Amino acid sequence: MKPNREIISRRARPAKEPLSHEIIVKTAYELLKEEGTSGMSMRKVAKALDTGPSSLYVYVKNLQELNSYVLDHGLGQLVLPELTDGDWKEQLFRALDAYVMLLMEQPGLAELSLQAIPIGTHAFRLNEYLLAVLQKGGITSTSAAWGMDLLLLYVSSVAFEQAARSKHGEEHMAAIQHSYQATDPVRFPLIHSMKEELFSGDTVSKERFYWGIEVILNGIVHANGLNRNSISSRK
Structure with missing residues (x-):
């Protein structure tokens, strides 16, 4: 006698959430956190949504556009300081500090920020604040x-570098530092003489990070009086 088999109707299965722009972006963002940018291929996103890649193109033009929306989605967690009548430089530093911390804390976001320009209200909010x-x-x-573009690019590169260090561990960074400290003083006299300075900068106080912002900002202030014609004449 054959054992009785329980037949489950397809209608009894949980209904799959309808495909939408929002669910595609959220799914891609989760894959980004789990696997980095390599996990955000259209094929992998489609698989996670139990659909075919061609279905995604109804909502996003291509992977680059999806990257832009995913980055904007991640920026939704950014908390910017309140705009006040206080020191404008201090507000700029605090905003960029909040941005770099978000990129470092959210896996994959720093890497994505170097590959895509975010599209959406969260990115616009950050841009509007900085401007x-x-x-x-x-x-x-x-x-x-x-200038805003330079500042954001600088923050992204710092965040990506820090994220890479965390991924590879302190031993990897120590090995790199040791290689610089062991350089031949005859062949590389400047590197040898500045071997300590090359890796200096208090990480906790973010001394080196703020120094970089200050340098870029000084350049922006200096260039503020120039127009595009004078810039072009120097090329």
Whole structure:
């Protein structure tokens, strides 16, 4: 006698959440946190949603556009300081500090920030904030727009470097530092003489991070009076 088999109707299964732009972005973001940018292929996102890759193209044009939306989704967790009448530089430093911490704390986000330009209200909110702060400092138009781009790129690169260090461990970084300290003083005299300075900068107080922002900001302030014609004439 054959054992009785329980037949489960397809109608009894949990209903699959309808495909949408929002669910695609959220799913891709979860894959980003688990596997990094390599986990965000259209094929892997489609598999996680139990659908075919072609279905995703109804909602996003391509992987690059998906990356932009995913990055914006991640920026939704960014808490910016309140804009006040106080020191504009201090507000800029605090905003960029919040941004770099978010990129470092959320797996994969720092890497993605170097590959995509975010699209959406969260990215626009960050851009609007930085432009407003720069405008408070008397920096406007082209200098503000280009300067903001430099500042964001700098923060992304710092966050990516720190994320890579955390991934590989302190031993890897110690080995690199040892290689620099052991350089031949005859062949590489400057590296040898500045072997300590090359790796200096208090990580806890973010001394080196803030120094980089200050250097970029000084350049933006200096260039604020230039117009595009004068810049082009130097090329």
